[in-house]
Ligand SMILES: Cc1cc2nc3c(=O)[nH]c(=O)nc-3n(C[C@H](O)[C@H](O)[C@H](O)COP(=O)(O)O)c2cc1C
């Protein structure tokens with residue numbers, strides 16, 4: 258079970274650039290480290306300034322319940338993450354968490370197939386930690402634009418996953434889109450039952466995976482990345498449209514509270 | 529310790545710190561963050577007669593010192609509200625104020641009639657002012673005659689205190705305020721959000737699906753202060769202040785300007801414990817400055 262959400266201060270313990278402009282931050286906050294599961298996120302207050310008004314949500318990348326440390330990954334491209342990458346060890350960050358639901362795969366699977374595009378890799382280290390003791394095949398399809406953007410592969414291998422990399426420029430692994438590599442892999446399997454896809458990444462990638470999963474009738478769960486104001490269901494600002502409402506009208510769920518993890522066939526993906 | 533209780537008509541709040549509609553869900557979302565019974569009152573997310581799905585995404589955009597929203601009043605409708613949301617609120621020992629909106633004047637009346645049988649509702653706030661409803665939430669608050677008539681019709685079906693929530697998106701907010709006072713409102717609350725717009729240069733389109741939305745947060749505090757001041761000067765019923773209140777200083781400024789109570793809105797998203805922090809700050813201020821009696825402080829601004 259996940260713990261209650263709390264408003265707390267975490268201490269920055271370590272910050273490293275693990276790939277081009279991709280940072281991993283180690284934060285000390287025992288409640289988060291001990292009660293969070295894969296898919297959940299923390300909503301961090303970055304600055305109390307005029308231009309960065311909201312908190313920013315980050316997937317929990319990994320946890321170490323013994324040391325009380327958890328990790329987040331971020332790409333320093335936005336206004337918020339530009340500030341975050343300059344934060345010094347020992348600084349305190351005000352955050353709310355753990356928030357959201359978790360990946361929840363069916364029992365008795367043969368294989369878990371992770372499909373990640375770019376920073377969509379973030380939630381899956383914790384997923385592999387959560388699954389460490391389970392005897393099932395774990396395969397990671399990781400798509401990036403170029404080798405410079407790759408990260409986490411050693412750790413994923415250590416956690417028992419087999420990694421398949423795709424680069425759009427062909428600098429490593431499969432040359433092309435990760436979804437093409439995935440499609441080839443699935444089509445070659447004699448039987449795609451007892452498998453589940455766990456997916457996170459940019460919308461065009463998600464659309465393609467949705468299509469593949471539908472055609473091959475494989476269950477797929479997706480972690481969506483919406484903009485959020487509160488992160489815990491109070492503002493209703495993060496709607497995700499239901500694909501099959503029980504009437505003709507439009508129906509929405511909330512990414513922060515009902516998600517961020519949804520069954521892929523349950524929702525419509527927006528741009 | 530200073531007695532912080534204030535009166536809004538027949539409604540007595542143990543302190544003047546409440547939370548604004550649409551920014552506090554149905555309170556349950558905040559139960560992990562602080563003891564909800566500490567604050568003076570909780571105003572629910574707007575309830576309508578029929579369920580509403582709300583607007584398409586994107587519904588929110590961050591702006592300088594604030595945000596825009598175009599949520600579109602999603603809610604489960606009054607029947608489900610009573611069954612699903614009231615049971616959490618009923619056992620609380622703070623005041624429960626249900627915010628109601630309607631497409632027509634009759635909708636307001638019918639929703640209130642339905643809520644009359646429900647225990648533990650201490651007052652209604654009539655949302656005459658949501659800028660995000662296509663059917664024209666604005667017509668109620670932008671037209672004094674209609675606002676007065678709707679208030680009068682709701683007044684006929686309930687003895688519970690009525691608070692009319694006003695929009696700043698009008699030429700004269702005090703004209704509307706006087707109209708609802710004539711219609712029988714016990715108090716007004718102001719302000720709702722200001723119409724605004726944000727543009728996404730990269731995508732070459734507006735940031736909100738509805739093009740414009742409502743601006744809230746610290747960016748609107750000076751506007752809110754001016755509107756509250758204007759209402760206090762012109763009305764004889766109490767004024768409840770809303771707009772950009774982030775901390776105790778903000779809250780005290782509104783009380784000094786003449787508001788009998790305040791509502792914390794957008795601040796709840798940034799600091800989910802803001803209502804309690806603000807209450808403690810207000811209490812400290814009165815204790816430290818040996819102000820005995822909040823009523824002598826309210827409206828004591830020197831002009
Ligand atoms: C996301 C959001 C949703 C809101 N929903 C409602 C609502 O359902 N009913 C209502 O009367 N006001 C609603 N409001 C307006 C607030 O109650 C308040 O009047 C306004 O935000 C100004 O106060 P603030 O600057 O403290 O947020 C909403 C505001 C926001 C930001």
Ligand code: FES
Pocket residue numbers: 484485486487488489490491492493494495511512513514
């Ligand atoms: S971010 Fe506020 S409800 Fe989801």
